[in-house]
Amino acid sequence: MRVAVDAMGGDHAPAHIVEGAVQAAREGSVPLLLVGPREEVEAELERYADAGALDIEVADAPVVLGMDEPPTRVLRSKRDASICVAVQAATAGGADAVFSAGHSGASVIAALSGFGLLPGIDRPALATTLPTISGAAILLDAGANVECRPLHLVQFAFLGAAYARAALGLQSPRVALLSIGEEASKGNDLIREAHRQLKGTELNFCGNIEADDLYRGQADVIVCDGFTGNVALKVSEGMVEAIEQLLHEELSRNLSTRFGALLWRPAFDRFRQRVDYAEYGAAPVLGVRGVCLVGHGRSSARAVRNGVLLAARFAGDDLAGRVGRDLAAAAMPVAPV
Amino acid sequence: MRVAVDAMGGDHAPAHIVEGAVQAAREGSVPLLLVGPREEVEAELERYADAGALDIEVADAPVVLGMDEPPTRVLRSKRDASICVAVQAATAGGADAVFSAGHSGASVIAALSGFGLLPGIDRPALATTLPTISGAAILLDAGANVECRPLHLVQFAFLGAAYARAALGLQSPRVALLSIGEEASKGNDLIREAHRQLKGTELNFCGNIEADDLYRGQADVIVCDGFTGNVALKVSEGMVEAIEQLLHEELSRNLSTRFGALLWRPAFDRFRQRVDYAEYGAAPVLGVRGVCLVGHGRSSARAVRNGVLLAARFAGDDLAGRVGRDLAAAAMPVAPV
Numbered sequence: 001m002r003v004a005v006d007a008m009g010g011d012h013a014p015a016h017i018v019e020g021a022v023q024a025a026r027e028g029s030v031p032l033l034l035v036g037p038r039e040e041v042e043a044e045l046e047r048y049a050d051a052g053a054l055d056i057e058v059a060d061a062p063v064v065l066g067m068d069e070p071p072t073r074v075l076r077s078k079r080d081a082s083i084c085v086a087v088q089a090a091t092a093g094g095a096d097a098v099f100s101a102g103h104s105g106a107s108v109i110a111a112l113s114g115f116g117l118l119p120g121i122d123r124p125a126l127a128t129t130l131p132t133i134s135g136a137a138i139l140l141d142a143g144a145n146v147e148c149r150p151l152h153l154v155q156f157a158f159l160g161a162a163y164a165r166a167a168l169g170l171q172s173p174r175v176a177l178l179s180i181g182e183e184a185s186k187g188n189d190l191i192r193e194a195h196r197q198l199k200g201t202e203l204n205f206c207g208n209i210e211a212d213d214l215y216r217g218q219a220d221v222i223v224c225d226g227f228t229g230n231v232a233l234k235v236s237e238g239m240v241e242a243i244e245q246l247l248h249e250e251l252s253r254n255l256s257t258r259f260g261a262l263l264w265r266p267a268f269d270r271f272r273q274r275v276d277y278a279e280y281g282a283a284p285v286l287g288v289r290g291v292c293l294v295g296h297g298r299s300s301a302r303a304v305r306n307g308v309l310l311a312a313r314f315a316g317d318d319l320a321g322r323v324g325r326d327l328a329a330a331a332m333p334v335a336p337v
Numbered sequence: 338m339r340v341a342v343d344a345m346g347g348d349h350a351p352a353h354i355v356e357g358a359v360q361a362a363r364e365g366s367v368p369l370l371l372v373g374p375r376e377e378v379e380a381e382l383e384r385y386a387d388a389g390a391l392d393i394e395v396a397d398a399p400v401v402l403g404m405d406e407p408p409t410r411v412l413r414s415k416r417d418a419s420i421c422v423a424v425q426a427a428t429a430g431g432a433d434a435v436f437s438a439g440h441s442g443a444s445v446i447a448a449l450s451g452f453g454l455l456p457g458i459d460r461p462a463l464a465t466t467l468p469t470i471s472g473a474a475i476l477l478d479a480g481a482n483v484e485c486r487p488l489h490l491v492q493f494a495f496l497g498a499a500y501a502r503a504a505l506g507l508q509s510p511r512v513a514l515l516s517i518g519e520e521a522s523k524g525n526d527l528i529r530e531a532h533r534q535l536k537g538t539e540l541n542f543c544g545n546i547e548a549d550d551l552y553r554g555q556a557d558v559i560v561c562d563g564f565t566g567n568v569a570l571k572v573s574e575g576m577v578e579a580i581e582q583l584l585h586e587e588l589s590r591n592l593s594t595r596f597g598a599l600l601w602r603p604a605f606d607r608f609r610q611r612v613d614y615a616e617y618g619a620a621p622v623l624g625v626r627g628v629c630l631v632g633h634g635r636s637s638a639r640a641v642r643n644g645v646l647l648a649a650r651f652a653g654d655d656l657a658g659r660v661g662r663d664l665a666a667a668a669m670p671v672a673p674v
Contacts, residue, residue: 068520070522133579133583135371143517146517147525178568179562180480180483180563180567180571185407187482187564188484191564197352203614210570210571211567211572211575212571212572212575212578213567213575214572214578214580215575215578216575226517227525227565228564228568230517231517231548231565231568232549232568234547234553235548235549235573236576237548237549237574238551238553239572239573239576239577241549241552242552243576243580243608245470246468246611248469249606250607271584271587272588274583316402
């Protein structure tokens, strides 16, 4: 399963992207299609002595989309941007999956326009995997749709449940809405109406959960609009950073805690790998007829490696096909009920 | 400055509430009016040998509002609920400020209905103080208004700035909108329109910040709707809890880290006091003609003590009057510009 990697995505592109992709090719035997300005990408590849022996092709994409450019530009003036060329390769048979650590909005739009939507789905959603105290949970939408209607949230619930069955192997994933109170009456108009609609579906809908329950493992699929989902993820990221700094301050206060810190540091680093969104991997674009994973813009080479391996696994498992068949078999509402 | 304390608010009422209130009366010489079912409150008071020597009155409020009841019930069938009687005491001169650790929605509505709104303000907002790496920031609305229009966010920005001047002593507080991208074009319709309106005001408006910047100290006043604000706070709470548990697991893996944990534990407890919303104190209801502070439902006795002391300080400083005069002198938009 060849993975097309957008070599220009992310804060450390192309260096960290190529480094992580090469690691995935080397350690996971993943054939690659690296997409970006050919000379720049090939110069990066030359830094790895074994690159020539790995199954790595390069596709030229001379245009780079800046992080501050509107994502819809990939539909108009920037159809030769690396993310678009990567998706085109996947639709034309030159690759089986796409990974990008860049501009998530542009990646979602490129995947939507290149792969097309699954039947019954009006909007693609980004599905992040959160570490919980008891395992993992899927949060969607993580930022693809800032304005949602209740039916979109219902569709995200079905998408998330299908993904949890396909990717986490759960038979009957517990689906919840993210709200500001557990009662059906709590939340904004969007959540209250989505709650009402979800109650009538075949999903294992367990109601609303509050944001302090996100990490407690009380649900397998947590549904919200992309604005709320993005805020929830980013708060978590900022919190990990603040905690690291504040704990460091507390631990530096005296000699015994400084000594404690020496012992504690490796534990914190392992912990950080478990919870840090930038480290934790990549989020699939759900609802499209193809596999496209979006990594964090700050992804390290290791996170890129993990994201590329996951993209190859999802392509091998036919994730998009399985999610599509799951939806086709489901009694998903097609209009507000 | 007498503080009317809703003795029935919160998960541990009345025991923790009375305990914390007595601490505030004892250590801060704060005169109290404890409001709740008289016999129950007096029975709690008898547990403190020195309670008779402190300036503590009890006001009977036989009706208790359950956490699962709609907050608007305090306007209709539950006007004798403890929070309403506490606010009535403050409007009738029997107290100078109100503290409740209960049902924040009901507290906001009771304060709104009892005190009335400041001129130019359409909605009261809950203003939480967040610890940041460099000090503190004010986040509002923290949950009073789940549906907002752009003008409400503009009013929250003025309220927050007035509060930051009065309570934090800042001359020109930096005001930001919480969004999912720094550019003016990023965010949902609400945020984009509020951004446009705030740019034209006299506030020191520094644009959007992302949620991972909440704790970085890049703004003094952070404005959002109550749904988003509540999610951001609750995610932070859940994260502190998850971090404690996951770090504990990591630290228990072997003997040396177990030894490290012995040294590290006191540092984590101090850190927790700095960041835990339940410990960190109470949030004023801004925009009303009176002082009403709302503590976390899980408030410990120590958090209640801190909240009551803060309520007494705010009443002594004439916080509501200062915020009102600040707004009256400001060129605050009265309709969408």
